[in-house]
Amino acid sequence: MKHVLLSILMAFYMCITVVMAQSDAPVSGSEIAYEPYSATNPEISAEQYLELETRCNDNSARFIKASNVQKSSASVSLGWPIKAASGFTDCEYHFIGAYVDHNAATGAVTDYNCESNTYDGHHGTDFAAWPFGFYKMENNYVEIIAAAAGTIVDKHDGEFDRNCAGNKLLANYVIIQHSDGSRALYWHMKNTSVTTKAIGQQVAQGEYLGVIGSSGSSSGPHLHFEVWSGSAANTYIDPFAGTCNKINATSWWANQRPHTEPAVVKASVHTTDVVFATCPETGTITESNSFTVPFQGPGLAPGYAKFYIYLREATVGTTVNLSILNPDASVFASWTYPVTTYYKNTAYQWSKKLPTIPGDYTFQTDYNGKKCSSNFKISNSTDLKSQFSLSEIKIFPIPIKETSTLKGENIENGSYKITIQDIAGQILFCSEINIDNMSINLDLPTKQLGAGYYLISVETGNKRIIRKVFKI
Numbered sequence: 075m076k077h078v079l080l081s082i083l084m085a086f087y088m089c090i091t092v093v094m095a096q097s098d099a100p101v102s103g104s105e106i107a108y109e110p111y112s113a114t115n116p117e118i119s120a121e122q123y124l125e126l127e128t129r130c131n132d133n134s135a136r137f138i139k140a141s142n143v144q145k146s147s148a149s150v151s152l153g154w155p156i157k158a159a160s161g162f163t164d165c166e167y168h169f170i171g172a173y174v175d176h177n178a179a180t181g182a183v184t185d186y187n188c189e190s191n192t193y194d195g196h197h198g199t200d201f202a203a204w205p206f207g208f209y210k211m212e213n214n215y216v217e218i219i220a221a222a223a224g225t226i227v228d229k230h231d232g233e234f235d236r237n238c239a240g241n242k243l244l245a246n247y248v249i250i251q252h253s254d255g256s257r258a259l260y261w262h263m264k265n266t267s268v269t270t271k272a273i274g275q276q277v278a279q280g281e282y283l284g285v286i287g288s289s290g291s292s293s294g295p296h297l298h299f300e301v302w303s304g305s306a307a308n309t310y311i312d313p314f315a316g317t318c319n320k321i322n323a324t325s326w327w328a329n330q331r332p333h334t335e336p337a338v339v340k341a342s343v344h345t346t347d348v349v350f351a352t353c354p355e356t357g358t359i360t361e362s363n364s365f366t367v368p369f370q371g372p373g374l375a376p377g378y379a380k381f382y383i384y385l386r387e388a389t390v391g392t393t394v395n396l397s398i399l400n401p402d403a404s405v406f407a408s409w410t411y412p413v414t415t416y417y418k419n420t421a422y423q424w425s426k427k428l429p430t431i432p433g434d435y436t437f438q439t440d441y442n443g444k445k446c447s448s449n450f451k452i453s454n455s456t457d458l459k460s461q462f463s464l465s466e467i468k469i470f471p472i473p474i475k476e477t478s479t480l481k482g483e484n485i486e487n488g489s490y491k492i493t494i495q496d497i498a499g500q501i502l503f504c505s506e507i508n509i510d511n512m513s514i515n516l517d518l519p520t521k522q523l524g525a526g527y528y529l530i531s532v533e534t535g536n537k538r539i540i541r542k543v544f545k546i
């Protein structure tokens with residue numbers, strides 16, 4: 075009974091416990107803890123459905139001539155309703171949290187493929203951002219786009235978007251009416267992300283509508299995508315065709331994707347353990363693509379980093395191949411992960427010794443016919459210092475006199491620390507300045523220095539130069 079109950083608990087945020095591991099052994103991932111949605115505690119309440127129907131019908135009557143609606147039994151051809159924003163570099167970014175429920179019996183669920191990836195009474199498809207849903211939301215990484223062209227017949231913005239529970243809150247949303255009179259609901263958008271186009275305006279297929287969020291009755295950033303074949307909420311269909319789809323025989327997708335899509339959605343290198351937060355926290359991602367050797371990560375053995383993979387629907391009995399590739403693409407290290415437990419989405423991590431020779435390396439995974447990788451740079455501290463060219467910072471006159479100046483052009487903006495030490499190492503002057511115009515022009519307090527040798531150092535971040543100067 076408990077197992078059955080657990081299987082019907084659905085929602086979209088997740089709390090993962092990943093065990094710390096200092097060895098090269100894999101550690102277990104764990105499944106997302108779903109908040110419960112149910113027929114009595116849905117994402118869109120009966121009152122909200124009624125309100126939406128009314129608003130859409132009013133706006134449709136106002137903006138769309140009835141003669142323009144093509145009465146046709148043919149459905150529109152839908153594209154995928156989400157996409158990664160430009161500049162986003164993870165391999166993938168979502169999993170399907172729940173399909174439409176085709177089982178009319180209370181307390182029982184069946185998705186279109188006769189499986190159980192749905193919850194009781196669900197009328198839409200849930201596209202959940204994974205991993206780090208709130209981080210993705212904050213950075214606008216997962217965009218909601220129009221699955222089909224049409225007219226905006228309703229939209230709403232301004233609602234709280236870090237909700238963590240099934241409740242009656244209203245979402246930020248857009249509703250598009252297609253040329254055949256069918257409608258698509260895009261629900262749970264990020265606050266202030268909703269398209270600025272007005273109700274009554276047209277959108278093209280693939281056009282931006284908003285950003286994935288957690289507004290409305292929601293427990294983590296996801297899109298609830300729902301299609302009505304007509305003007306009423308009870309005309310909802312399931313865009314996925316399959317044996318157990320009791321509503322429509324044919325797929326509404328231009329290209330229907332598989333029910334499950336096993337994949338490594340992200341492979342990344344981290345300075346220490348990731349903190350997977352509970353809704354509505356963002357978590358601490360600790361990812362880095364640059365390591366300076368000797369490297370010491372918090373809580374890790376010297377020279378080790380954490381290598382993470384984020385999996386979607388990995389199939390029991392399959393194997394994830396992992397490797398660290400040298401700059402010349404030869405193998406620095408490789409290992410495998412045999413999948414022994416099915417999770418809709420989970421993360422695994424390993425502690426691995428980093429390469430020590432400077433260069434550009436790749437953490438690569440090969441799974442289910444696809445490669446997913448991330449690049450990282452190994453540098454040593456002397457490299458970093460030498461990058462900070464002496465020619466960029468000048469001290470004059472040399473030898474230094476009563477008044478001396480430290481000057482540099484085309485330097486990086488940021489906080490700089492300038493110190494003057496005597497030859498015994500005693501600090502005689504120390505100043506921190508902020509550079510925001512890519513140049514430095516600082517009068518050094520050399521008047522009070524006696525004759526002799528001094529060390530003038532300039533530091534920013536982990537870069538530093540030291541000049542030995544003489545005062546006559």
Ligand SMILES: [Zn+2]
Binds near residue numbers: 198299
């Ligand atoms: Zn949903």
